[in-house]
Amino acid sequence: MNYFKTKHLPFSLLLLFLALTTNAFSQARNTTNFDSDWQFSKGDVLGAEKPQFNAKQWTKLNVPHDWSIEGPYDRDNTSGRGGGYLPTGIGWYRKTFEINKEDAKKRTSIEFDGIMANSDVWINGTHLGKRPYGYISFSYDLTPYLNFDKPNVIAVRADNSTQPASRWYTGAGIYRHVRLVSVNPTHFTHWGTFITTPVATATRGVVNLKVEIENKGIAGDYNVQIDIIDKAGKIVKTVESQKNIAANATGLITQDIEIANPKLWNIDQPNLYTATTKLYSGKTLIDNQTISFGIKKSEFIAETGYWLNGKNIKLFGVCLHHDGGAVGAAVPLGVWKERFKKLKEVGVNAIRTSHNPVSPEFLDLCDQMGFVVMNETFDTWTAAKHNGEKGYNLYFKEWWEQDTKDMILRDRNHPSIVIYSIGNEIHDDLSYPEGYKTYKMQEDVVKKYDNTRPVTMALFRPANSKVYLSGFADHMDVVGQNYRENELIAAHEAHPNWKVIGTENTHVISQWLALRDKPYMAGQFLWTGYDYLGEADWPETTNNQGLFDRAGNWKQQGLQRDSWWSTEAVVHIVRKSDNAGAGSWVADWTPTDFDTYDNAKVQVYSNCDEVELFLNEKSLGSMKKPENDSPREWNVTFAEGTIKAIGKNNGKVVAQEAFTSAGEPAKIIITKSNPTLSNNWDDVSFITATVVDEKGIPCVNADNLIKFTISDSGKIIGVDNGNVMSHESYQSPERHAYNGKAIAIIKASQNGGKIEIKATAEGLESGAITVDIVAEKN
Incomplete structure (x- = not known):
């Protein structure tokens, strides 16, 4: 019988495994989840790769694991603005396991989906190899070094102490899944x-x-x-x-x-x-x-943009970094599911993996939910970038070919992937023909292993680098450019045979119109879909250009984009937070100071033919939809009460939204994103605690300290509020409300029963909710 066992595998699970393993398949491939029962130590440890090393005092944990997200935030952390001021350094992992002697004729390998970063791996004291790139998946053959029917020790050293290594938060450690694979010769x-x-x-x-x-x-x-x-x-x-x-x-x-x-x-x-x-x-x-x-036909056509199965569609895309907010870089798939649902709601149909390979299950989810993907390799080639001077540029010459090959081989069967990008805003000299050679050698590797998809890169200030004039862009399958849409429009109109796409774009209306009105513009990828950790100036810790914040709350640009991209009828009200058009756009009718707020600048984002605005049931007038999709705007004399917008198509009400002024905070209400959970690392539910007044109206200015408690049947894996200025711990069970809300991300910790969650705050009526634990979901 072919099976894998650890010292900590419960006997009941072992019996179940044996019962499920048929005689036929015992002769074949055996893939075993290798995530559980690791030992971890932060800091460099002399001799930790040796099998006889004593690691009994190390922390016991399961991977995926990101120790950097545990903090604390510190302006002096060497990760700097790029890494979000979170700690970096060296971490060691060890795992002891056994393999049956009858499997000695098999070939056994270990597969890592990603280790951040500069990883070294040993088996029984023998060094298997080093991989600098923290985003790449890789495997090692363990066969020559294994012991049978006695302990084996895997040791992993992950080192991201050389900083600044990235322009955004990377995480640290074995932050993706691990498998042990046993096959016949x-x-x-x-x-x-x-x-x-x-x-x-x-x-x-x-x-x-x-x-x-x-x-x-x-x-x-x-x-x-x-x-x-x-x-x-x-x-x-x-x-x-x-x-x-x-x-x-x-x-x-x-x-x-x-x-x-x-x-x-x-x-x-x-x-x-x-x-x-x-x-x-x-x-x-x-x-x-x-x-x-998946069975599909995907193509880019110079005159008309992108086509899928004979249908001409615009790629309404977003760029996404790999972190999941409060959970850092070790992101359960359930977090991506919630994020993808909201992106779908906005009308997003495409994702650019910025600027590195993502986890395999991320792409599985894109396949399952219907997102097309621009799959990207690197943020740098040989030239350094500010706030990431000691990053992949130090390793590109030695490792680019292996890392590119591994990404293409791993990902090429995903139907969601329709185009590859081999660089983002590359600062190397791109002059033609010398600069083009670096591009071409990468393109050749991509097409050696997958010649069915086009290759692009996200060009940086092409008017300055002269790539449109030198001949460089003439040889690109699809010309991709970040920002400066008018340059890309002019380039295509000077070269009508070029296929073009916006690889990175902002939220302003002119950039939307460049996509809407130009048939040849295949698509755009907004920067970004979600706020992400890092690339921010202290005291901010998070880049805040997303359609949604870290905690999944809608932002002004998300509401506006919804009115441009959604296929459903949409009405969204926003107002300037401060008097007389000052401040930021907010979606509520509760100013911070009622006494000094009298002139409210109001906008309504809508795709409806007509929008009528009401204040306390009195009409403030109707407006038709502008030709250029700009928001409809009213100057309103503020009055406490309810503001409401009604959207009509052909005279029929199809959408509406209303906000009511809130009173004093009185209680907490709790909602859950997922009513059931299975005891699976990737399954989560977002628990949202909202401060409301006596009538249940959200108190958007509340900043109460909310404390979460959870029964033993579940666990809190992260708390957040979306505030880019907050330095509170993501692992603490408490968080100040921001805009009246805080979230806790929870998992199940047993195989049945109910999880009880409670949220309390001083002076407020508490809120409670339950989540059912169910059998493993398909």
């Missing part, structure tokens, strides 16, 4: 299966599979069975192939599989298939793998 190559769909129409699809097999065993004939399975679990096609593979050689099997009337993958209906490939020696199953994919 003859097996499918790691990331060696490539699935494409050269024909994708509503009536006919052709799925091409290139399956690479590595033979570390004996020469012979090997059979491959491929099942194509639809989202309902039905096998829609099965094909078989045979290949004779010599010992210590690699064989490649190529198959074209025709699918009648396929369900195409698109933004509105992200239909997915799976390809299950099984490798046989005779009748013995010796390896198996399942890969998700």
Whole structure:
């Protein structure tokens, strides 16, 4: 029997695992979650890579783990403005495990989805390798160094002490998932299966599979069975192939599989298939793998922009950094699910991974929810950038090819990915032809492993670097530019054969109109979808250019973008926070000082044909939709009460919004984003505590200290309020309200029952809520 065991694996779980492992599949691949039961120590530790090292005093924890987010914030931390003034340094991880002697003939590897940063890995004291790039996934073969039926020790050293290393927050440690993979000597190559769909129409699809097999065993004939399975679990096609593979050689099997009337993958209906490939020696199953994919046709056309399955669409995109706010860089998938839901609500259909490979499950979620992706490799090549002078630029020459290859091989089967970017605002000399060589060598590596998608980069001030005039841009598959939309428009109109896209854009209306009114503009990626840690000047700790803040609260630019991109009828009211048009835009009707606030500048963001504004049921007039999508604006003499906007299409009310002035804070109400949780690291619920008055109206100016308590059946993994000036701990169970709100992100810590959460504040009636714990969700 083929199974993995740790010293801490409960006997009941071991019995369950054995019961679920069939005789057939015990002969094949075994992938084991390797996240649990690590020991951790912050700081450099001499000799910690040695198996006999005594780590009993180290902290016991599970990964993914980001120790940097624990803080504290300090202006003097060497991460500086780029890293958000959070601590950096060296962290060590160790894990002890055993493998059965009967698996000695198997090949066992360890797979890391990401370690931040400059990681070194040892097995039983033998150094396996170093990977500087904290965002890349990689694996090591453990086979030659393993002990069987006695302990093995994995040791990992992660070092981000050389600072400043990034222009944004990176996190620290083993911050993504880890797996142990055991295969037979003859097996499918790691990331060696490539699935494409050269024909994708509503009536006919052709799925091409290139399956690479590595033979570390004996020469012979090997059979491959491929099942194509639809989202309902039905096998829609099965094909078989045979290949004779010599010992210590690699064989490649190529198959074209025709699918009648396929369900195409698109933004509105992200239909997915799976390809299950099984490798046989005779009748013995010796390896198996399942890969998700989508059938689609994606193309960029110079005159008309982006097309998906024959439909011309605009890419309404956002840039996203990899942190999840209060949870730092170790982001449960449930956090991304909540964020993606809100981005969908705004009308976002595209994501740029800024400016590095993301976790595999992030891309899985894009596949499942219908986002198209610009998948990006690097923020720097060889030239340094301010506030990140000691970053990847120090390693680019040695590591760019391996890191680029690994990202493409890992990610190329994701249907969500429609374009690759190989650099963001690169400061290297891009003069042609010398500067173009660095671009071209990267493009060649991308296309060596995936020639089905175009390659771009996010050009930085191309009018200054002369890339539009030198010949550089002529050779790009798609010309991508950050900001300065008029330059990109002029460049296309001077070169109508260029395909163009806005790779990074602000929220102003002129940039929206550049996308709306120019058919050839394939899309834009706003900076950013969510506020992100770092790239901020003290006392701020967070870059605040998102459509949503760290805690998931709507911001003014998100409300306005909703009126431009949403397919639903939208009405949003905002006012200037201070008297006579001063201050910032806020979405409420409760000024901080009623006595000095009398002249309210009000705007309504709406995609409706007509909007009428009311104050205390008295009409303040109607306005038609402006041709340029600008907001409708009223100067209102403030009066306490209710302001309301009604949106109409063809005279029919289709949307409305109202705000009422709040009284004094009286109580806390609690809501939950997810009513049920399973005991899974990636499953979370956002608990929002809102301070309200006696009538339940939100008190947007309240800043009470809110204390969260939770029953033993759950745990709080982070608290936040979205305030970019706050230096409070994310791990504390309390947080000051900001704009009247605070959140706690919770998980289940047992397999059944209920989680009880309570929020209290001095002088306020407390709030409580429960979340049910359910069996593992599919």
